[in-house]
Amino acid sequence: MMTKDLKATAAMEQGVNPRVEALKKSWYKFSRNPLSMLGLIVVLLVIFIAIFGPYIVPYPEDAGLVTKIAESFQGPSGAHLAGTDEYGRDVFSRMLIGTRSSLVIGLLVLAISVPLGVILGLIAGYYKGKLISRLIMWLTELFMAIPPLILAMVVCTMFTNGYLFAAIGIAVAWWPWYTRMTYNMVTSLSNELYIVYTELSGVKVLKILLSEMLPNITSSIVTKMSLDMGSIILTASSMSFVGLGVQPPEPSLGAMVSDGIAYLPEFWWLTVMPAAVVVLIVLGFNLLGDGLNDVLSVEEK
Amino acid sequence: MRKTILAIVKKLLHTIVLLLVLSFVVFSFIRLIPGDPVRISMGPMTPEETIAQKRSELYFDRSLPVQWAHWLKGVVTEGDFGESLFTHRNVAEDIKQYLPKSLELVFYCAIFILIMGVLVGTISAIFKNSWLDNLIRFISYLGVCTPAYAIGVLLLLVFSYTLGIFPIGGMPNIPDNYVRTGMMGLDCLLVGDFALFGQVFKCMVLPVLSLSLGSIAYMARIHRGAMVENINADYIAFAQVAGVSQGKLVMKHLMKPSFIPTLTIYGLQVASLIGNAFIIEVIFRYPGFSQYSLNVIQNKDPYGIVAVTFVFGIIFAVVNILVDIGVAFLDPRIRINTSE
Numbered sequence: 001m002m003t004k005d006l007k008a009t010a011a012m013e014q015g016v017n018p019r020v021e022a023l024k025k026s027w028y029k030f031s032r033n034p035l036s037m038l039g040l041i042v043v044l045l046v047i048f049i050a051i052f053g054p055y056i057v058p059y060p061e062d063a064g065l066v067t068k069i070a071e072s073f074q075g076p077s078g079a080h081l082a083g084t085d086e087y088g089r090d091v092f093s094r095m096l097i098g099t100r101s102s103l104v105i106g107l108l109v110l111a112i113s114v115p116l117g118v119i120l121g122l123i124a125g126y127y128k129g130k131l132i133s134r135l136i137m138w139l140t141e142l143f144m145a146i147p148p149l150i151l152a153m154v155v156c157t158m159f160t161n162g163y164l165f166a167a168i169g170i171a172v173a174w175w176p177w178y179t180r181m182t183y184n185m186v187t188s189l190s191n192e193l194y195i196v197y198t199e200l201s202g203v204k205v206l207k208i209l210l211s212e213m214l215p216n217i218t219s220s221i222v223t224k225m226s227l228d229m230g231s232i233i234l235t236a237s238s239m240s241f242v243g244l245g246v247q248p249p250e251p252s253l254g255a256m257v258s259d260g261i262a263y264l265p266e267f268w269w270l271t272v273m274p275a276a277v278v279v280l281i282v283l284g285f286n287l288l289g290d291g292l293n294d295v296l297s298v299e300e301k
Numbered sequence: 302m303r304k305t306i307l308a309i310v311k312k313l314l315h316t317i318v319l320l321l322v323l324s325f326v327v328f329s330f331i332r333l334i335p336g337d338p339v340r341i342s343m344g345p346m347t348p349e350e351t352i353a354q355k356r357s358e359l360y361f362d363r364s365l366p367v368q369w370a371h372w373l374k375g376v377v378t379e380g381d382f383g384e385s386l387f388t389h390r391n392v393a394e395d396i397k398q399y400l401p402k403s404l405e406l407v408f409y410c411a412i413f414i415l416i417m418g419v420l421v422g423t424i425s426a427i428f429k430n431s432w433l434d435n436l437i438r439f440i441s442y443l444g445v446c447t448p449a450y451a452i453g454v455l456l457l458l459v460f461s462y463t464l465g466i467f468p469i470g471g472m473p474n475i476p477d478n479y480v481r482t483g484m485m486g487l488d489c490l491l492v493g494d495f496a497l498f499g500q501v502f503k504c505m506v507l508p509v510l511s512l513s514l515g516s517i518a519y520m521a522r523i524h525r526g527a528m529v530e531n532i533n534a535d536y537i538a539f540a541q542v543a544g545v546s547q548g549k550l551v552m553k554h555l556m557k558p559s560f561i562p563t564l565t566i567y568g569l570q571v572a573s574l575i576g577n578a579f580i581i582e583v584i585f586r587y588p589g590f591s592q593y594s595l596n597v598i599q600n601k602d603p604y605g606i607v608a609v610t611f612v613f614g615i616i617f618a619v620v621n622i623l624v625d626i627g628v629a630f631l632d633p634r635i636r637i638n639t640s641e
Contacts, residue, residue: 142319145617146576146610146613149577150576150594150609157599158330158334234446238450242579242580242583244599254448257451261457261584264462272454272458275454275455276451278451279447279451
């Protein structure tokens with residue numbers, strides 16, 4: 001500890017920020033692993049498609065309900081990289097737009113479930129043993145008592161079947177995992193001496209939670225978020241496979257696969273291509289998550 | 302031992318309370334559904350009086366706690382889950398018809414996953430860092446990232462359409478007088494009709510494979526990790542020095558402790574199979590409970606949804622308790638923790 005501090009001070013004197021140095025080191029480690037880099041590239045590509053999708057899609061009008069009978073059921077070619085579907089729409093264009101909506105749903109789910117789950121977990125962990133903590137953990141258990149996919153489907157259909165409610169449905173099933181994880185980490189942190197000292201010196205609870213506890217668990221949460229992104233996209237695509245979530249004619253990857261099954265085996269690209277895209281996206285997020293996990297968990301040690 | 306039993310009983314009670322609350326929450330959820338499910342199910346031409354009568358029959362005109370209490374009384378005393386507005390039968394009958402079929406599917410998957418997951422994981426761990434291990438790890442990683450429906454479609458394309466080995470979906474008709482348990486394969490065996498069992502079996506191969514492969518991949522990863530960790534443990538080195546035979550070393554000292562994380566994950570995987578089965582049932586037109594659940598949910602059938610969530614809750618709870626018992630059995634150090 002002492003030497004580390006000395007080093008940090010020395011580094012500071014030389015005009016180098018130790019935080020930036022640590023980050024550089026992590027990046028070096030991360031970039032040495034080709035699989036992690038592959039994951040990062042895939043994820044960046046997905047983000048790129050999500051932002052610029054509408055401008056780079058070769059046939060933007062094919063996202064909607066258009067019929068070009070003359071061009072229907074064409075195999076993959078230069079003009080149509082992934083072939084065309086029964087209405088003559090370009091499958092590649094539809095896959096890009098479907099990728100975009102997968103990512104948006106994934107981000108929406110995380111945007112709802114992570115803050116909710118983490119805040120509840122912080123409260124429950126800090127007040128362990130008290131009524132409020134028991135209540136929160138009980139609620140968590142309640143939402144974990146049925147399969148997440150079923151819960152998400154029930155919530156999604158109960159209101160309006162669509163984009164937003166698919167995300168809300170998945171989020172309802174997802175937040176308990178963050179609460180449980182935060183709870184476990186906070187309860188083990190509570191016994192650390194520096195937390196006890198901070199408490200004794202009369203620092204407000206909110207400040208302890210936000211500036212002492214939260215920074216210590218952020219890296220674990222970020223890693224989990226990256227790994228979860230893959231699972232959430234899988235769940236969302238499973239839901240759209242049975243018609244829950246993004247509604248036609250808007251394309252979604254799961255729905256494309258399920259629509260294509262009727263045209264197997266002659267027109268295999270209708271199912272195989274979008275299914276491969278789902279696998280690629282999930283693979284990307286998982287590789288990235290594992291890479292982050294390696295770097296961050298070593299850093300903690 | 303007594304402590305363990307006590308803990309399990311405590312957990313059981315805890316679960317029952319949880320399930321009761323869950324059903325109440327679902328009831329209140331259903332009340333929030335926009336639109337009147339009774340009216341929707343009876344069509345727009347139905348006279349107002351008939352709808353009102355139906356509503357009162359189904360206790361939809363009472364307050365939420367009254368409706369819930371009435372439902373609970375029916376479930377506990379007569380196994381009556383209320384009438385489905387979608388199949389127009391008692392939900393209990395629907396459950397009896399569809400649930401065994403899904404349970405049979407999941408049962409085959411569960412056995413297959415356990416054997417294959419442990420086998421592949423063990424091979425991978427024993428030949429650690431060899432080309433075989435790397436290949437297995439690569440395929441496992443891919444398997445975890447692949448949705449069940451993609452595996453289903455791929456298997457369908459290869460084995461049904463291209464090679465023509467297995468049927469493309471659907472199940473053979475089981476004569477009514479065969480029905481004993483409701484499980485299609487088992488009923489054929491009980492009656493002694495092996496030809497029909499063969500057909501049922503053939504139809505189930507692809508659904509079972511599509512549903513299991515992802516979980517096998519995951520199980521193999523976890524089991525490999527657990528074995529590798531234990532191989533390097535001091536007590537293994539000690540046992541080796543003490544002259545324990547290689548077979549005994551692997552089977553008793555290495556396998557047994559490695560099963561603890563594997564078993565925990567196994568329980569989660571089996572429980573999730575039940576939830577994920579519906580996609581496979583849709584692809585292969587398998588007449589199971591998951592497909593029924595999907596219909597019920599999509600048709601916003603109130604008593605159907607309550608029953609479906611309740612049944613899934615029970616299955617989840619049972620699997621969890623079984624896993625706890627299994628883990629306690631394998632590792633005497635672990636005390637089942639019910640404090641939370």
